[in-house]
Amino acid sequence: MKLHGYFRSSAAYRVRIGLNLKGLTVQHLPHHLRKGEQCAPTYLAINPQGLVPTLEDDNGAALTQSLAIIEWLDETHPNPPLLPKDPLRRAKVRAFALAIACDIHPVQNLKVLARLRQLGVAEEKVTEWAAWANREGLSACEALVRGEQGPFCFGDKPTIADLCLVPQLANARRFGVDVAAFPRLLEAEAAAKQMRAFTDAAPDRQPDAE
Amino acid sequence: MKLHGYFRSSAAYRVRIGLNLKGLTVQHLPHHLRKGEQCAPTYLAINPQGLVPTLEDDNGAALTQSLAIIEWLDETHPNPPLLPKDPLRRAKVRAFALAIACDIHPVQNLKVLARLRQLGVAEEKVTEWAAWANREGLSACEALVRGEQGPFCFGDKPTIADLCLVPQLANARRFGVDVAAFPRLLEAEAAAKQMRAFTDAAPDRQPDAE
Structure with missing residues (x-):
């Protein structure tokens, strides 16, 4: 493939x-x-x-x-498996993934930030926009998993939720968001970073990394 | 429920x-x-x-x-069923739905447009932003289903793709997008509008409609 x-x-x-x-x-x-x-x-x-x-x-x-x-x-x-078997648990995991994939990532991607610059928005405000999207979205994500057993977002194995979380936390840091406000998300990230599947996928490990 | x-x-x-x-x-x-x-x-x-x-x-x-x-x-x-059985067909339907749910809708929702206004962007430019997100996204959606058998997005039954399309076309019109540029999407919408499941769900049929 x-x-x-x-x-x-x-x-x-x-x-x-x-x-x-x-x-x-x-x-x-x-x-x-x-x-x-x-x-x-x-x-x-x-x-x-x-x-x-x-x-x-x-x-x-x-x-x-x-x-x-x-x-x-x-x-x-x-x-x-990257999703639990129970329909309600699947819905929880998917909702978390979609909260990132729909409501954080597209609002702070390259295309949208470029459009803001075209509208004459100052660079500092563009970065603040991206930080806002990450901060607000990740706050909600923290609440979505607060009561869930760890160390991953939903239990003791990674799911689609963790696949979305780890890249988004990297973005949040890049835009200057204080991620210490999200202890449960950081717990999940730390568990993920113990796995080569996650670390080998990191941007700086890719052939086109700059 | x-x-x-x-x-x-x-x-x-x-x-x-x-x-x-x-x-x-x-x-x-x-x-x-x-x-x-x-x-x-x-x-x-x-x-x-x-x-x-x-x-x-x-x-x-x-x-x-x-x-x-x-x-x-x-x-x-x-x-x-709202998804086909074949994994590759399911992926096509989901990709279409996500192209709307991730890459159009959140970029033009109430929260993002309010944030643009807070940045001092003029009302006319705010509407143009929303129109841009719809026009660009729906153009891609048109290409995603151009070769698909109709009348719905993916065949002769509605799928998750149609559930996302019909509401998004309503938004696009609201922001002044010329939807005649998307004949295949309009074909799917016309088929959907033959079904009470779609027409009964329309905004103006809801108890809180203004």
Whole structure:
């Protein structure tokens, strides 16, 4: 399989963790987002959104959107599972993942921040915007898992929630958010960082890292 | 079951369609988003994000995030299914839904537009921002289903993709986007509007409609 990504993309980072947890090796095809390589017509033909990641399966089918890719991975390679079995628990895990993937990440991604600059918003306010999205979103995430048994977000094994959390915490730090306010999230991150599936997926370990 | 929502929330609208398709009747509990009722401590206790929808199941468990709620509905009430059976087809449907739920809706929601105004962005530019998010995102969605058999987004039955599409097209029109540019999406919307599950879920049919 081939994974179209970018070392710093947190959506690609989620999928890299998922592939590692499933023990799958893929060919990495980096697209430099800051240089606009994701807008090349050949790439748009497989991912009309011009976003990373895209996973090409063994038959060349193109899968887009990190959470759809991870659900597919979990359905086609069930071990180890990335979601609990009980429907209500699955809903809790998915809600946490979506709270990051819908309500934090897209509000602070490259495209939106570039649009803010185009509107004449000062650089300092652009960073404050990104920090706000992370701070507010992660505060809610902390509340979502506060009563959950650890050390991971939902129990003693990583789930899709942890795949979303670890990359987002890295973003939050990059934008200057004081993550000490989220002790339960940091507990989950610390557990994840004990696993090579997570550390090998980190941006600075990727071939296109700068 | 109880659905905490708001007539105009497109995330709540998705869940209303899903409940109708499954033939489930729920008690509707409206929270007036423009008056900030979603930030009441009693509501934050069940939805720390302060967003709608929240579904309370028969046992009082609170489910948040529209797509997590809909996946839970589909797992606990499998007929009619809202996702295909084949993993690759499921990934395509989920990717379309996420392209809306992650990359369009949160970028143009009430909270983000309010933040733009706080930054001193003029009202006309705020509307143009919302239109941009819809236009760009729906263009990609049109490409994602262009080769798919209709009349719905993915075949002859509605899926999670259609549950996300219909509310988003309503938003796009509200922000002045020329939706005639998306003929395949309009075909799917027209098919959906033939079904009472969709029309009964429309904002203007809700008890809190203004």
